[in-house]
Amino acid sequence: MSTSSLLRILVLSAAAxxxxxxxxxxxxxxxxxxxxxxxxxxxARGQQLFTVRHGKAWSCAxxxxxxxxxxxKHASTGKVIAPLAPAFNAxxxxxxxxxxxxFRRNCNDVMGRECSAAEKADVLAWLLTLQR
Ligand code: HEC
Numbered sequence: 247m248s249t250s251s252l253l254r255i256l257v258l259s260a261a262a263x264x265x266x267x268x269x270x271x272x273x274x275x276x277x278x279x280x281x282x283x284x285x286x287x288x289x290a291r292g293q294q295l296f297t298v299r300h301g302k303a304w305s306c307a308x309x310x311x312x313x314x315x316x317x318x319k320h321a322s323t324g325k326v327i328a329p330l331a332p333a334f335n336a337x338x339x340x341x342x343x344x345x346x347x348x349f350r351r352n353c354n355d356v357m358g359r360e361c362s363a364a365e366k367a368d369v370l371a372w373l374l375t376l377q378r
Pocket of ligand 1: 296306327337338339340352353355357
Protein backbone atom coordinates (compact mmCIF):
# COMPACT_ATOMS: atom_id res chain seq x y z
CA MET A 247 0.00 0.00 0.00
CA SER A 248 1.31 3.48 -0.83
CA THR A 249 2.06 5.97 1.90
CA SER A 250 -0.62 8.34 0.66
CA SER A 251 -3.39 5.75 0.72
CA LEU A 252 -2.26 4.66 4.18
CA LEU A 253 -2.46 8.29 5.30
CA ARG A 254 -5.95 8.60 3.80
CA ILE A 255 -7.09 5.59 5.79
CA LEU A 256 -5.62 7.00 9.00
CA VAL A 257 -7.27 10.37 8.50
CA LEU A 258 -10.63 8.78 7.65
CA SER A 259 -10.58 6.48 10.67
CA ALA A 260 -9.58 9.35 12.96
CA ALA A 261 -12.55 11.31 11.62
CA ALA A 262 -14.85 8.36 12.15
CA UNK A 263 -13.68 7.92 15.75
CA UNK A 264 -13.64 11.58 16.78
CA UNK A 265 -17.30 11.83 17.88
CA UNK A 266 -16.50 9.13 20.46
CA UNK A 267 -13.87 11.30 22.08
CA UNK A 268 -16.57 13.37 23.77
CA UNK A 269 -19.29 10.78 24.26
CA UNK A 270 -18.41 8.00 26.61
CA UNK A 271 -20.35 6.39 29.44
CA UNK A 272 -19.06 6.08 33.02
CA UNK A 273 -19.11 2.28 32.61
CA UNK A 274 -16.94 2.55 29.48
CA UNK A 275 -14.47 4.77 31.30
CA UNK A 276 -14.36 2.22 34.12
CA UNK A 277 -13.58 -0.66 31.73
CA UNK A 278 -10.88 1.49 30.13
CA UNK A 279 -9.16 2.16 33.46
CA UNK A 280 -9.50 -1.46 34.59
CA UNK A 281 -8.02 -2.66 31.29
CA UNK A 282 -5.12 -0.20 31.67
CA UNK A 283 -4.58 -1.41 35.24
CA UNK A 284 -4.75 -5.05 34.11
CA UNK A 285 -6.92 -5.97 37.10
CA UNK A 286 -10.56 -5.70 38.14
CA UNK A 287 -11.49 -2.58 40.13
CA UNK A 288 -12.06 -2.78 43.88
CA UNK A 289 -14.82 -0.37 44.98
CA ALA A 290 -13.98 -0.64 48.72
CA ARG A 291 -10.43 0.47 48.01
CA GLY A 292 -11.83 3.38 45.96
CA GLN A 293 -14.00 4.52 48.86
CA GLN A 294 -10.98 4.38 51.18
CA LEU A 295 -8.84 6.46 48.81
CA PHE A 296 -11.65 8.99 48.43
CA THR A 297 -12.47 9.41 52.09
CA VAL A 298 -9.11 9.56 53.89
CA ARG A 299 -6.43 12.24 53.75
CA HIS A 300 -3.08 11.43 52.20
CA GLY A 301 -0.77 13.65 54.24
CA LYS A 302 -2.18 16.88 52.82
CA ALA A 303 -4.87 19.33 53.92
CA TRP A 304 -7.65 17.92 51.73
CA SER A 305 -9.22 14.55 51.01
CA CYS A 306 -11.38 14.03 47.92
CA ALA A 307 -14.33 14.30 50.30
CA UNK A 308 -13.28 17.84 51.32
CA UNK A 309 -14.73 19.16 48.06
CA UNK A 310 -17.00 16.33 46.90
CA UNK A 311 -18.62 15.23 50.23
CA UNK A 312 -17.89 11.84 51.80
CA UNK A 313 -20.81 10.25 49.94
CA UNK A 314 -20.83 12.26 46.69
CA UNK A 315 -24.49 11.70 45.81
CA UNK A 316 -25.05 15.34 46.77
CA UNK A 317 -23.53 18.61 45.59
CA UNK A 318 -20.03 19.29 46.82
CA LYS A 319 -18.45 22.58 47.77
CA HIS A 320 -14.95 23.59 46.76
CA ALA A 321 -12.82 23.63 49.95
CA SER A 322 -11.16 26.95 49.11
CA THR A 323 -13.41 28.83 46.67
CA GLY A 324 -16.78 27.64 48.02
CA LYS A 325 -17.94 26.99 44.44
CA VAL A 326 -20.75 24.45 44.22
CA ILE A 327 -19.69 21.17 42.55
CA ALA A 328 -22.24 18.87 40.87
CA PRO A 329 -22.61 15.44 42.55
CA LEU A 330 -19.67 13.25 41.50
CA ALA A 331 -21.63 9.95 41.53
CA PRO A 332 -22.85 9.43 37.93
CA ALA A 333 -26.32 8.25 39.02
CA PHE A 334 -26.87 11.70 40.52
CA ASN A 335 -25.32 13.74 37.71
CA ALA A 336 -26.35 13.08 34.12
CA UNK A 337 -23.21 14.75 32.77
CA UNK A 338 -20.79 12.96 35.11
CA UNK A 339 -17.98 10.95 33.54
CA UNK A 340 -19.36 11.58 30.05
CA UNK A 341 -16.18 13.13 28.63
CA UNK A 342 -12.91 11.23 28.95
CA UNK A 343 -10.72 14.32 28.50
CA UNK A 344 -12.57 16.15 31.26
CA UNK A 345 -12.36 13.16 33.60
CA UNK A 346 -8.63 12.82 32.97
CA UNK A 347 -8.05 16.54 33.53
CA UNK A 348 -9.77 16.52 36.92
CA PHE A 349 -8.25 13.23 38.08
CA ARG A 350 -4.83 14.69 37.31
CA ARG A 351 -5.47 18.00 39.06
CA ASN A 352 -7.31 16.57 42.08
CA CYS A 353 -5.02 13.61 42.74
CA ASN A 354 -2.10 16.04 42.68
CA ASP A 355 -3.85 18.33 45.19
CA VAL A 356 -4.82 15.51 47.54
CA MET A 357 -1.99 12.97 47.14
CA GLY A 358 0.84 15.01 45.69
CA ARG A 359 0.97 12.77 42.63
CA GLU A 360 -1.22 11.53 39.81
CA CYS A 361 -3.55 8.59 40.49
CA SER A 362 -2.72 5.29 38.82
CA ALA A 363 -5.15 3.66 36.40
CA ALA A 364 -5.99 1.13 39.16
CA GLU A 365 -6.81 3.95 41.60
CA LYS A 366 -9.02 5.70 39.06
CA ALA A 367 -10.79 2.39 38.36
CA ASP A 368 -11.33 1.80 42.09
CA VAL A 369 -12.79 5.29 42.68
CA LEU A 370 -15.06 5.13 39.65
CA ALA A 371 -16.22 1.58 40.53
CA TRP A 372 -17.14 2.82 44.01
CA LEU A 373 -18.96 5.86 42.59
CA LEU A 374 -20.98 3.51 40.38
CA THR A 375 -22.16 1.55 43.44
CA LEU A 376 -23.89 4.74 44.65
CA GLN A 377 -27.40 4.43 43.24
CA ARG A 378 -30.69 6.18 43.83
C1 HEC B 1 -10.13 21.36 46.00
C2 HEC B 1 -11.40 20.76 45.61
C3 HEC B 1 -11.39 19.34 45.07
C4 HEC B 1 -10.78 18.23 45.63
C5 HEC B 1 -9.99 18.15 46.92
C6 HEC B 1 -11.08 17.13 44.75
N1 HEC B 1 -11.84 17.55 43.68
FE1 HEC B 1 -12.51 16.40 42.18
N2 HEC B 1 -13.34 18.04 41.27
C7 HEC B 1 -13.33 19.32 41.78
C8 HEC B 1 -14.00 20.22 40.85
C9 HEC B 1 -14.20 21.72 41.04
C10 HEC B 1 -14.39 19.43 39.75
C11 HEC B 1 -15.11 19.88 38.46
C12 HEC B 1 -16.59 19.77 38.64
C13 HEC B 1 -17.36 20.16 37.39
O1 HEC B 1 -16.82 20.84 36.51
O2 HEC B 1 -18.53 19.75 37.31
C14 HEC B 1 -13.96 18.07 40.05
C15 HEC B 1 -14.15 17.00 39.21
C16 HEC B 1 -13.68 15.72 39.43
C17 HEC B 1 -13.77 14.64 38.48
C18 HEC B 1 -14.38 14.70 37.06
C19 HEC B 1 -15.69 13.97 37.02
C20 HEC B 1 -16.25 13.83 35.61
O3 HEC B 1 -17.45 14.09 35.44
O4 HEC B 1 -15.52 13.45 34.69
C21 HEC B 1 -13.20 13.55 39.07
C22 HEC B 1 -13.02 12.18 38.45
C23 HEC B 1 -12.78 13.95 40.38
N3 HEC B 1 -13.09 15.28 40.57
C24 HEC B 1 -12.18 13.10 41.28
C25 HEC B 1 -11.59 13.51 42.46
C26 HEC B 1 -10.80 12.64 43.31
C27 HEC B 1 -10.54 11.17 43.06
C28 HEC B 1 -10.34 13.40 44.34
C29 HEC B 1 -9.39 13.00 45.43
C30 HEC B 1 -8.11 12.40 45.00
C31 HEC B 1 -10.88 14.76 44.13
N4 HEC B 1 -11.63 14.78 42.99
C32 HEC B 1 -10.64 15.83 44.96
C33 HEC B 1 -12.78 19.71 42.99
C34 HEC B 1 -12.05 18.89 43.85
